[in-house]
Amino acid sequence: MFSRISLSVAALLVGSVLAGAALAEPVTVHSCNRDVTFDKAPERAISNDVNLTEMMLALKLQDRMVGYTGISGWKTLDEKLREGVKELPELSPKYPSKEVLLGANADFFFAGWNYGMKAGGEVTPETLAPFGIKVYELTESCIFVMQKDKPTMDDMFVDLLNLGKIFRVEDKAEALVTGYRKQLAEIQAKIGHVDQPPRVFVYDSGEEKPFTSGRYGIPTAMIEAAGGTNIMDDVEKSWTEVSWEPVIEKNPEVIVIVDYGQVTAAQKIAFLKSNPAFKNIDAVKNDRFVVLPYVEATPGPRNIEAIAALAKAFHPSSM
Template identity: 45%
Template sequence: MRTARISLALLAAVTLTSCGAKVSDASGDKQDGKQSGAASGHYPVTIENCGVKTTYDKAPRRVVTNDVGITEIMFALGLEDHMAGYVAPRYKTGRDDKGEAPWKTGYDKVKRLSDKEINKELVLDAKADLVFAGWNYGFGEGNAFTPEALKKLGVGSYVLTESCHNGGSGKSRGVMPPLEALYTDLETLGKIFDVEDRASALVERFKKRVADAQAGVPKDGRAPRVFLYDDGRDKPLTAGAFAGPHDIITKAGGDHVMKDLKDSWVTVGWETVVERDPEVIVINNYGDVSAEEKKKFLMSYPPLAGVSAIKNDRVFVLDYVDLVESPRNPAAVAALADYLKGVRNR
């Protein structure tokens, strides 16, 4: 991504509309038919996100989100009126562009700012006061788009908890189980935006959805071995212990064959896949290569011919937004649990 050229005028404009962190708001205005958080005594509120503490004196009003799962977290919390727009490649939204998204009203109401990469110019043009993104979900040292860089422009940041750097080798990510990361973000954002009741209700509902799915998983018998295939021909990109698929697979009653990888999304060798002999392969449906094309490759790739999932044609497809941290994760657990029941019964 090219380096953004930022004019002094834009910089000044954004600095004047900074994110509400460390900014007083004594206006007492009403929001959504009730007293504002400042007037009601909710603010200031201090939260911790990826190990960084931030104090908000008011709720951000012009949030820009990056990627579809992150955007839908805001929609699920009913925060469309706090958003200036979102960035999401169209190939990652899948059903959304067909009008089938669970939060279609959010997509109808909030402007898509770009279907390409998020950058500083876009954020400044939107007069954003907060960017909600993640490491490798928009934020990256290589493209100079980081919370630190945005802070210098007077723009706040919130980092997707699934993507927190964990201090491991390289830039490995993940500090807690994936569903816990989702619940943590919902609860933390509930505090930031003074919608804690909404957040608590969502978390309770999502936990019940997962518990209901787990209730149908046989307590006796062996869990089917499951591998997540994202993409890649020479080497497959897959999910480690801190990416959404880990909890989706295990809560659905499967044995995640890459559970020992203490990272989120990682590349492995095909020999590792063959050695661990998955009985089911879950395909991540996104990108320029369709799920059908990915399956065709897997079924015809000679090194995989002896793998149980390939021999028995046990391939299950979930969409990108089901598998990254998003409010669709609990439904994905339920869908995969239903599929794995059939695998056990064969």
Template identity: 45%
Template sequence: MGLGALLSVQNAFSYPITIQSCGKPVTITHRPTHAVIHDVNMAEMAFALHLQPFMAGVTGISGWNKRTPAFQKKLGALPEIATHYPTLEQLLNAGTDFFFAGWNYGMHVGGDVTPETLAAQGIPTLVLSESCMRVGQTSGRPTLDLLYDDEERLGQVFDRTAEAQSLVEGWKNRVRAVQSRLVGHHPLRVFLYDSGRDRPFTAGKYALATELIWLGGGQNIFSDLPTNWGSASWENVAVRDPEAILIVDYGSGISESLAFLRSHPLLIENAALKANRILAVRYDEMTPSPANIDAIEKISVFLHPETKP
């Protein structure tokens, strides 16, 4: 039997498959050849499995993030179909046969691009698990299983199950190594500043970022905010008195954000700012992506330098 015939037989046994997406079954009839992936974090999840040959392009990258040389190298010649959220027309024009996005990560509830509107066009959607709380699904504090499960689902969709499982096992080993080094260390209070002037936009109870901070030896001061990402108040930042501050870098550096924090009248006496206990973290490090593991390692050394391997 020739290689082509063998692959056909294997594919015949592999598809169709059914995966779970926000608790709903989604059937994949064939390995996608024109997948569209939204946002830098989900693109990195696809790139980790070398899915570029099966992609039509990406969406929602340059509207918020500056592309790093490393990201651009992985993207190659793949086009950015939409700089922000894609329209249904843009996805159809790209010949999309699979969409990986999330609620408030490429899709809005009630918008023209949803799993339902795409299904009506024969396009299956994998929804980022962290975002499922936007449609009423919460399962308590998020864990890295959100990342692990989504990566493995992506592997199933593209017949890369073994590769995805190997990736996840490697990530778990790295996280276990950090946890062993942090034994006996008290978590420090951490404020994660994304953006916002009138009110700080930050990670809340259902953001994976909250778990990443915890695994790095910290405690998110807004871990009680009942959302994944949302607005808090500067009064609460001051009262909760963070011992360290993480600032999200969208590719332009953090100097503007840091200058704003230093000049805020409610934060004049903050010890973290006075001691310059500030760490820049990339957007893809704080949203579900392979970079989460790097972030945990980086945060742990930042908060507890004595644990550096």
């Protein structure tokens, strides 16, 4: 009996040591044009923007975080996210300064280019490295610092899987992504083959000139996943300002309204309907508008439910 108990205890001890060793092994992930190695899982992480913060929450990483930035300044905090962050402090309403991150004694910053960082700005992977703050960059945003392919939903999945590796919660990340892929496949199975994808325009903001998503923004991937085509697919940018002339000329059949900030979605739709210049646009004539909250129109866990909403608007008879 004694020897059996001793062997069992020894086996448990060996298992614990091996598990601890696995957690202690360095992990390297690809972030834009860099390889980043993490000797251990971050313990004082900060995320920027609502969608990146939701990726952290989807992986249940609240206990590894000391706060978040860049949400209330854009008025994108909703009840679902408010419940998720609970007692975590917002350290900066918009982009954080280097001092904000250092003041929180952060060891990890999850951000992106134009999602908390600007090329050549004060807060970048290079400026934070001397202080021991490692950065993982949102994949969609890499177009601002390197050449990359047009995005697909895999960009968001890769970010979740990489966060899983960084924080040593790979199983949780893989389960999430498997579930999202299954939901996406079910949506696309309902849509089936589309001979003539509806022409879609993403209207973020702006009256004199619209701010929209071009070829490299995640809405292009979402629209395509829902069986549509972004009329700004030929604009070699992620999120950018364009003129109204090409919008009118390309005559979108559906307009996606990104809902956030001071101007409401209803006000944006009213502007489009009241302006005589837009009266012949099919989407305006037929009142075909889809409203997506900012958190659904940027890379994150809510993209899949947004794709379902887009598919229903594009192909009501199939969904």
